[in-house]
Amino acid sequence: MKSTIVKIISQSKYILSLFILMMIIIFASIISPSFLRVSNIITIIRQASILLILSSGLTVVVLTGGIDLSVNAVAGLVGCIAAQLMVREASILTAVLAGLLVGIITGMLNGILVSLLHLPPFIATYGTSMVVSGLAVMVMRGQVIYGLPDRFVYVGIGWLYGIPVPVIIAIVVVAILFIVLKKTIFGRNVYMIGSNIYAAKYSGMRDVRLLITVYVISGITAAIGGLIMAARLNAADANMGNAYGLQVVAAVVIGGTSMFGGEGGMAGTVIGAMVLTIIANLMNLVGLSSFLQPSAVGAIIIIMVSIDIMLKSKVEEISAASVTKKT
Amino acid sequence: MLKNLFARVKKMPPAIWMILVTILYFGFTTKNYYNTKNLTNVIIHATPLFIAACGQTMVILTEGTDMSIGATMNMVMVFWIILMKNGVAMSVAMVISLVAAIFVGFLNGIIVTKFRLPPFIATLGTMNILNSIALSAANGSTVTHRHEIYKIISRGVFLKTPYILWIAIACFLLSWVLLNKMRFGTRVRALGGNREALEVSGYSVHKAGMQVYIYSALMAGIAGLVLACRIESGHPSGADGFEFNTVAAVLLGGTSMIEGRGSIVGTVFGVLLIQILRYSLVLQKISSIYQTAIIGIVVLIAVIVDASTKRKQEQ
C-alpha cells in the first residue's frame, strides 16, 4: 500500500504540491471567512504574480543544480535605478531597458563566477547580492522616491481586459519559460546539465554558455519583477527588493523542483508561488505578526526539501526492487 | 629564489598577503594610519566576528556552511536583553540564551545529518526562522535594558587587556585545542576530507556532524552576547551579514571546503583582513553606504582568486 502511494506521488511531479495547495486553500477558508472574498483573491493573485515572476527565472537556475540568491537584490536595484531615471525625466522605455540591462549584467556576472571560476553558486550569488544591495543603497543615498509616471504605475496597479496587468505579465513570462524548458534543445540541456554536469560535458555540451545564459535569465526575470514592484508601490527605496525574501527560493522548492537539479519545472513554481502567497495572506488576515512569516517560509523549505530527499531514496528502493523481481 | 618565495606565499592563507597589501596601500594614503589606537579599535571590533568565525571554521571543514550564524546571534542578543528586562538575573539570562543557541545547533545538526539536507539550505531555513523569532520577540525594534555588564565587558580591562579580548582569546584557545589537539579535530577533518574514513573507523558520522553544528551555534551565541555588550542593546538584525563575513573570513584564512585543510590561526587572519579593510575605509571617510559594496567586492575577488588557485593546486 505504501509503495503504491509512493509510486503515484513520484510519477506525477506535481501531485504533492497540488495536494499542499488544496489543503492550504481549504484550511484558509475554514480559518478566515474573509479569505474567499473576491477582493482578497485578487490581492492574492496580484501578489503571487510578482513572486512568480521573480521565481520563474530562478527555477531555471535551480534546474541546473545551482541557485541564485541575488534575485531579491537585483530586483531592488533595478527598481531603484528605474525610479531614479524616471524621476529625472528619462522615458519609461529607457528606464525599463536600463533595468533589464542591469539584470542581464548581474546574470552574466553570476554565470561567469559559477561556470568559469567554479565558485559554488550559493557563495557566488550571495556575494553578488551583497554587492548589488550595496549598490542600491548607493544609488538611493538613503532617500525614498515617490511619484513615478502614471503610465508606468499602471503596470503595477492597472487592469487589462479585466485582469491585473502584473498577472498578464506573469502569465506571459511563465508561458515562455515553460515552452523553452519543455520544447527546446536549450531547455532539454538545462535538465541534462542539472542531472549530471560531468556527463553533460562529456557529451559535448557547451556547459559554460548554458550556465551563463541560465543566470542571465534569472537576472532578467528579477529585473522584470523589480520594475513591477516599483510600479505597484509607486515608489522605490533601497530595501524594496527584500519584500519577498526567501519566498523566491521557497516557491521553487515547494513546486517540486529539486535543489540538486534535473527535476521539476515551471508548473511547480506556479503552484509554489500560490501556496506561499496564500500562507502570507492568511497570516495577515489572522493577525499574525508579519515578522513570523519568514519563519514559516524557512520551515516550509526545510520540510519540502526533506520530503524530496526522502521520496527520492524510497523511489530508488522500490523501483530497483521491481527490477529484482525480473531477475 | 623568488620562485621559492612565491610558492611559499601561495601556500599561506591569502589573507596574510592581502592584509599586507591593504596596510601598505592605506598607510600611504591616510594620515595617522599606523597608530596603536587604530590597531586596538580594529581588534576590539573584530571580536564578535572572530568568535563566530571559530564556529564557522569547524563547519566549513566538514564541507558545510552555517548560514544561521547571524540569525543565532540576533536571537541570543534579543533573548538576553528581554530576559533581563523581565527581571531575570543577568547570568541566568546569559545561560538561558546560550542554551537556546545550543538548541539551534542541535536543530541544524539534525536537519543536516538525519534529514540529509544540504547544509546551506538547512541553515538558510533555520536562519529565516531565527530571524523571525528575534524580530517578533523584539517587536521589530531594538530592545534596551541598562546593565553595568556591558561596560565591564566592552571596556573593562584585566592585565592591561580588555575583557572582550580575553573572551576572544579564550574562544581561540578552545577552538585551537579542539581542532589540533583532540580527537574532535581529526574527526572534523575526516568528515570533510573523506567521510568513509571516519565511518570505517567506527565513529558515527551523524554524531560528529551534530557536534560541529552545536559548536558553531554555541560560538555564535557567545559572539551574540559580546556584540550585545558592545552595542549595549539587543538589535534583532544587528548581526545580519555575519554569516557571509564569517564564511569569507574562514575561506580567506586558507580553510578549504573539500580537503579537511584549515586552521583557526588562518581564520584569525581572515577576520583581521575584513576588519582592517572596513576600518581603513572608515578612516578614509568613505561613507558607510559604499562600505558594504566595496567590502563585498573585495571579499568576492579574494574568494575567487583563492578558489581558482586551489583548483589549480588540486589538479
Place this chain on the structure above:
Amino acid sequence: MDRPILRMKNICKNFPGVNALNQVDFDLYAGEVHVLVGENGAGKSTLAKCILGIYQLDEGEMYLEDKIVSFRNPKMALDNGIAAVYQELTLVPHLNAVQNIYLNREQVIKGTGIINKKKMLEEAKKYLSLLECDIDLKTPIKYLDVAEQQIIEIAKALSYNPKIIILDEPTSSLSEREIYALFKQINKLKAQGIGIIYVSHRMQEYTRIGDRITVLRDGKLIKTIPKSEISEEALVKLMVGRDISQVYVRTPNNYSGEVLKVCNISDKKGRVNNCSISVSRGEIAGMVGLVGSGRTELARLIFGIDKPSSGQVFLKEKNITKKSPAEIVKNGIGLLPEDRRRFGLAIKAPIAWNIVAVSLKKIFPRGWISEKKNRSIALKFIDMLKIATPDALRPVFQLSGGNQQKVVISKWLSANCDIMIFDEPTRGIDVGAKMEIYNLMDKLAAEGKAILMISSEMQEVIGMTDRLYIMKDGKIIKEVHRSKYNIEEIGKAMVVGEDMKC
C-alpha cells in the same frame, strides 16, 4: 592449524536488482593466503564486505574460530581481529600518515583527551618499517603517490594486530619493486599465523602468492582449490564460464585506412608524455597499462576535455587538437568513460533523453523537441541493442550495469560517430552482458568504425583487439600485434617497462 579460523556457510546477499552472493561457502586457515578471484561483478568484493561487517548477511552463517559471529559494522569486525585494506583508500587527504593510521583511536594523555603525538609517531614508524617503507610521516598524505598511500593503508591494518587481513585489489597501483615488498610482508604475516584473504581479478600476481584459490562467478561459488592443483587456463575458464573462444569473437572485415592519429601528445600535468597512437577503420586497438599509467588521461586529451601542452590530434587529416568536446563530438569521436555513472550518463534522466543527449541538434534541427520522435528513436536503439527495460522513459539508474553501458553506446551510435573510445567497457558488468558488449564492439568494427579500447582486463584485451599499445608512466612503451600476443610478456611490460622508441 587444523580448523579454519574463519568459516562462511551458505552466504546469500541481495541488493536491489542483483543477487550478489548465492549460497557461497568460504573458509580461511591461519597462516594461509586464500585468493578470492572472479571477474568484475562476480561477488568477491561483496563477500569481503560481508566478512568485514560493511554488509549484513541476508542468509547464511559466519564462524570466527568456531564461534558464530555477526558484525553489524566494520568496527566490530576490527575489534574481533579482522582488518582490511580497501580498494578505495580510506585516507583523509589533508592528514598525515600518523593521523590517518590512528584516526579515531588516537592515543590520548589520560584524563585530558589531548592527543599524544610523539607516542603515535613512534608506533607508526614501527609498522612502516616492517613494511620497509620510508615515508615522511608528517606530510599530509595527499602529497604522496598512490603506492605510498596504499602502504599506509596496510600499516593501518597492521596496527590493529589482526588475526585476519583482507586485501582488496592491493596491487593495482604498485610497481614491481613494491609488489615484491608487499609479498615479502605477506609472507611475514603468514609466518605469524595471520590469515590473509587476497581479493583480485588479476592473475599475474595471485598465482605467485596464493595457497588456495576460490573462484566466484555471478555470485556463485564455482570452486575452491589449492593453487598447485589448477592451471592458469583452467582458472580462466572457471572465471569466465565458457570457452574463451566463444566469448571473444572477432569477425574479419575489409576496412582499412587510418582515421585517428595522435602525434607526440603530452598533457600539462606530466601524466601523458609524448605519446603517439593511431586507429584505423574496422579495427579495435587496445590500450593497457597499470592504474596511473595515463591511459584515461590520454583519452581525455583526444576528446578535448583536457588541453595538451604539446602534440597534435588528427581526424582523417583534419587537425582537431585543442578543440572543445563539443567540436570533437561534432567531428565524430565518442568517449565512453571509465566511470559511467559519473561521467557517462545523466542517471536521473530517462533512457530516451540520455540516448539523444549528444545528437539533439541533428535529430531536431529546428531546435524544437518532439517527445514522440525522441521516444521512437530510443525504442529503435533499445530494440537494436536489446536493452532490458519495459519502456523508454525509465530513469537510467534503474537499469543494471550492462544495460546502462548499452545506453551509453546507443548515445554515441545515435550521434553516428566514426571513432569510439571505450574506457573499461565491461567494468561492473556481469558475464552475460559482457559477451553482448563484446559482440557489439565486434559488429561496430565490422561496420567500419574505429575503436580504441582501454582496459585492465587482460583477457578481454587479448581476446578482442587487433593491436595493442602498452602504456607506462605516461609513455607508450610498446605496440604489439595480435599474432604476437603473450599474456605474460604484456603483463611484465606493463609493470617493468621497456625502452621502446615509438
